[in-house]
Amino acid sequence: MNNEHENLSLSRRTFIKAAGASTAVAALAGVASHVMANDSLPFDSEHDIVVCGGGGSGLPAALFARWLGNDVVILEKAASPGGTAAKAAFWYWVPNNTPMRNAGLVDAKPDYMRYVARLTRPQSYDASLPKLGLSDWEYEMCEAIYDSAAPAADLLAERDALTYRHCPDVPDYWAELPEDKAPKGRVLVPKDARESMSDGGRVAIRTLTAAAKRDGVKIRTGERVMKVILNDKGEAIGVEVETEEGARLRVKARKAVIFATGGFTHDPELRRNFLNAPVYGGCAALTNEGDFVRISSELGVQLRNMNYAWSCPILLEKALAKDGSMSGIFTMTGDSMLMVNKYGKRVVNEKTVYNDLVPTFFQWDGNKSEYPNLVMFSIWDQRAQDYCHSDEYGSPIVPKGGNDRHVVRGETLDELAKAIAERLDTHASAIGGMKLAPDFVANLKATLKRFNQMARKGKDLDFARGELAVQKLFTGPVKPGSQGNTTLYPLAEKGPFYAALITGGNLDTKGGPKTNSHGQVLNNDNQPIPGLYGIGNCVASASGRAYWSGGSTLGPIIGFAYRAANQAHTEPSRA
């Protein structure tokens, strides 16, 4: 039996690895695969609900399911739980949350729906339509967030699993839009996060994990889920895992399997095939390799929004080095910092909120047949180095003594350009041999002249830098006493000058199998695959291209974890 089991497992594993991308493409094209029983071998262990992945969505889902009385296990691929969420600031965006209501801040559902619809599908948004231009699926998913994120956040707090602090002054990223009738107050952070709110993930994972252990959720680490096991009715009844040591185990789920395995940021093949941009990677947990895209490709699922990611600028060199500690650049620090492309030209408002700054890196020039902005250079002076450094939110300007291997330096602009060119050469094979244009320095000098004229007046006539609330929020530290438009200051005439190589990246991807608003994974006929659930970045987010606000990954995720756990609890026991 053991040999037979082992052989079967190995052949399946080979299938998964070899067939993964092409079957995923077939699923995207709507080619139904047959949902069939995959065997009747014995199980090594058995639970009511099996949660695959112990990060931002898996831990809350496991707790919600456990509190309903279920026997719950988390199977986590990494050596410890946390996933990307452990790196996060862990702001969570919770519309109509309890502290808002207590403070008399009105966040009515129709207004919330208009705000998210306007940002999610701007091309079809129409406030006069019943679904505002969203598809039925998008509308239902967005409603679910409004209905469930607040009770979910409150339950986690009541049970001492994730207590929170309200951030009444944090604005939504598009607070100025007329659709945003509750522009401030939707963000919560873990209660014990530091004042700057940058370390919430560590706090949240610590308290969620402690609550899971306290309340009897089993957590098994170093176990990578490889496959869903179906019975002869096509119902999910368990999973196969591979342990760190290479053993294959079968775990039975009497009621449900909930996938919470994160996105595909660290699978270069999936990235290349699904993202519509040459993304080098990102700062998701290194174990987020799109396993659920590959696993679900045998199940006749519908992949959706595979072309979207929660985007953030990243340091090129950390991405190439696959540095697991890398953060996204939420804060393009420096009032006198400006960013130019290989032609020495400014092409974007550097303080644009991170998700919306990223598309500029991937603009294609059809005349020159190149990505002129694929790698850009943030340039700053000694003043910015002295006053605008930070070791938080991925700031490229780091304090003295910090890890500054990504920084190049020059006493003059010519020297700086030479240092940048040398860095580009060391990465030539990864960046298509990109080089600075011959007139880079001349253009840079002209760019600086104009930038400084505008900065002296505090008004960026080219890109409106610093004119939205969110740009001030994320600009980072400035010299004490700075007045006016504190996102802008003239760059010094004299060196030293500093620069960092920046490209676009992912926090994580946001595409995957389509679920309904209860987290049930849908087949090609839009029917739930019984017993199979997905939440978080391993399944399709209805947000499309939008990043509604800080915390708009984790707030909705907590809401969907709550809904999936409640629905999974009602599944019949398939003993």
Ligand SMILES: Cc1cc2nc3c(=O)[nH]c(=O)nc-3n(C[C@H](O)[C@H](O)[C@H](O)COP(=O)(O)OP(=O)(O)OC[C@H]3O[C@@H](n4cnc5c(N)ncnc54)[C@H](O)[C@@H]3O)c2cc1C
């Ligand atoms: C630097 C940074 C800051 C961020 N700040 C915020 C913020 O403030 N607010 C916000 O809303 N979002 C933030 N995010 C995004 C947020 O962290 C993610 O969207 C969130 O963690 C997603 O939760 P998840 O459960 O889908 O994935 P994860 O939290 O990444 O968890 C997935 C887990 O699944 C495991 N896994 C993968 N494959 C398997 C497998 N086959 N079997 C078993 N386990 C598997 C992984 O090891 C991982 O532990 C930030 C992200 C980064 C990188």
